[in-house]
Amino acid sequence: MARQERAVRTRRLILEAAGAVFDEHGYTATTISMVLERADVTKGALYFHFASKESLAQAVLDEQVALGAVPPQACKLQELVDMTFVFGQRLLSNSLLKGSVRLAVDQSAPPGVDHAGPFRQWVEHLVVVLERAREQGELLPTVQPRQTVELLVGAFAGLQLMSRALTDREDLAERISVLWGHILPSIALPGLLIGIDRRPDRGIRVLAAADAAADEQAAMDVTAR
Amino acid sequence: MARQERAVRTRRLILEAAGAVFDEHGYTATTISMVLERADVTKGALYFHFASKESLAQAVLDEQVALGAVPPQACKLQELVDMTFVFGQRLLSNSLLKGSVRLAVDQSAPPGVDHAGPFRQWVEHLVVVLERAREQGELLPTVQPRQTVELLVGAFAGLQLMSRALTDREDLAERISVLWGHILPSIALPGLLIGIDRRPDRGIRVLAAADAAADEQAAMDVTAR
Numbered sequence: 001m002a003r004q005e006r007a008v009r010t011r012r013l014i015l016e017a018a019g020a021v022f023d024e025h026g027y028t029a030t031t032i033s034m035v036l037e038r039a040d041v042t043k044g045a046l047y048f049h050f051a052s053k054e055s056l057a058q059a060v061l062d063e064q065v066a067l068g069a070v071p072p073q074a075c076k077l078q079e080l081v082d083m084t085f086v087f088g089q090r091l092l093s094n095s096l097l098k099g100s101v102r103l104a105v106d107q108s109a110p111p112g113v114d115h116a117g118p119f120r121q122w123v124e125h126l127v128v129v130l131e132r133a134r135e136q137g138e139l140l141p142t143v144q145p146r147q148t149v150e151l152l153v154g155a156f157a158g159l160q161l162m163s164r165a166l167t168d169r170e171d172l173a174e175r176i177s178v179l180w181g182h183i184l185p186s187i188a189l190p191g192l193l194i195g196i197d198r199r200p201d202r203g204i205r206v207l208a209a210a211d212a213a214a215d216e217q218a219a220m221d222v223t224a225r
Numbered sequence: 226m227a228r229q230e231r232a233v234r235t236r237r238l239i240l241e242a243a244g245a246v247f248d249e250h251g252y253t254a255t256t257i258s259m260v261l262e263r264a265d266v267t268k269g270a271l272y273f274h275f276a277s278k279e280s281l282a283q284a285v286l287d288e289q290v291a292l293g294a295v296p297p298q299a300c301k302l303q304e305l306v307d308m309t310f311v312f313g314q315r316l317l318s319n320s321l322l323k324g325s326v327r328l329a330v331d332q333s334a335p336p337g338v339d340h341a342g343p344f345r346q347w348v349e350h351l352v353v354v355l356e357r358a359r360e361q362g363e364l365l366p367t368v369q370p371r372q373t374v375e376l377l378v379g380a381f382a383g384l385q386l387m388s389r390a391l392t393d394r395e396d397l398a399e400r401i402s403v404l405w406g407h408i409l410p411s412i413a414l415p416g417l418l419i420g421i422d423r424r425p426d427r428g429i430r431v432l433a434a435a436d437a438a439a440d441e442q443a444a445m446d447v448t449a450r
Contacts, residue, residue, distance in 0.1 A: 108251040116390035158383020165341035
């Protein structure tokens with residue numbers, strides 16, 4: 001393995017361990033030693049990538065929005081719906097994401113850690129999709145995309161928190177489905193409503209389809225060699 | 226002052242101090258000494274009311290729903306809307322409430338503290354109002370009150386969190402107004418929509434009217450003596 005590739009892997013390993021520890025213990029109670037033990041890397045390796053607990057927390061926060069990618073859809077409202085279901089689904093198993101979400105709702109991070117960053121980044125990320133939906137004529141004329149997106153981001157943050165508190169996120173997909181059932185009629189052209197899939201297993205199906213497409217691509221790459 | 230009245234006052238003083246300290250430092254970093262210093266009471270007085278940090282946190286959590294009371298309205302959907310605006314308004318100045326909300330979204334409280342309690346209590350509290358709205362014929366026939374209320378409670382938790390992270394809750398009333406703008410069309414009879422007041426200053430106005438009514442009542446009590 002080339003030296004650079006190894007460094008990228010080690011950094012990832014540390015981030016995933018840090019996510020898991022931040023998720024379990026929160027910012028205040030997390031120590032660098034706990035992350036070292038979880039990642040099973042040397043102190044030198046960790047400090048090569050991250051100067052402090054603050055910079056580790058910041059890096060975990062910065063990964064959040066990148067982990068929300070979904071396959072594009074012709075209907076941009078469907079793509080927006082998919083983003084929430086896929087993110088909810090990934091949140092069940094991805095420790096880095098869990099840690100990142102906990103840090104974002106944690107008020108105890110020091111001023112040097114921008115724990116509000118993911119809120120702003122999600123808004124900027126989603127507003128592009130909703131603006132596209134508007135250009136394509138999917139929205140009611142009264143919709144203000146930024147306002148709607150700010151609502152979606154805030155509401156999602158609370159729903160995942162409530163779901164975590166009550167059922168360890170087991171009912172999160174159900175809650176996301178209810179959210180869209182209440183929001184879509186206020187933003188989508190009525191004719192679109194019946195065609196938008198907001199069933200709770202949407203996230204599982206989107207991820208399975210994306211995996212199948214990736215496998216097919218890999219098989220074609222092998223044949224082409 | 227009678228002994229019992231003094232005990233009630235001291236308990237309240239301690240709860241308010243604890244709310245402020247939990248709000249500022251979170252569960253983990255809060256110590257009994259910090260609460261003692263803030264409340265300016267003796268250790269004996271505190272331990273008379275609360276056996277531990279856990280029971281102090283639980284008491285702060287238990288106060289939350291009681292602090293959300295609003296004057297009744299003929300239109301029960303308006304009363305529900307009022308509850309969110311009044312709670313949002315109180316959250317700007319009431320330290321006990323701030324601390325209670327922070328504890329509810331804090332994952333670091335030990336198993337002995339039921340930090341998910343306020344979520345459940347809010348649902349039970351609000352579902353009664355939405356059921357009344359249904360009985361009065363205010364709702365679309367497709368509405369399932371419990372489902373809608375679970376959405377409202379979760380969404381509100383996230384919106385106040387996002388508002389706190391981005392603007393120290395300065396824009397919370399605006400965000401509550403946007404929430405209702407998106408939810409009401411999916412639950413209320415269309416004819417009701419224009420009559421429901423969801424302007425951002427609704428909370429301020431409801432509280433001012435309640436204060437005026439209380440003053441008037443007090444004046445009448447004096448006259449009647």
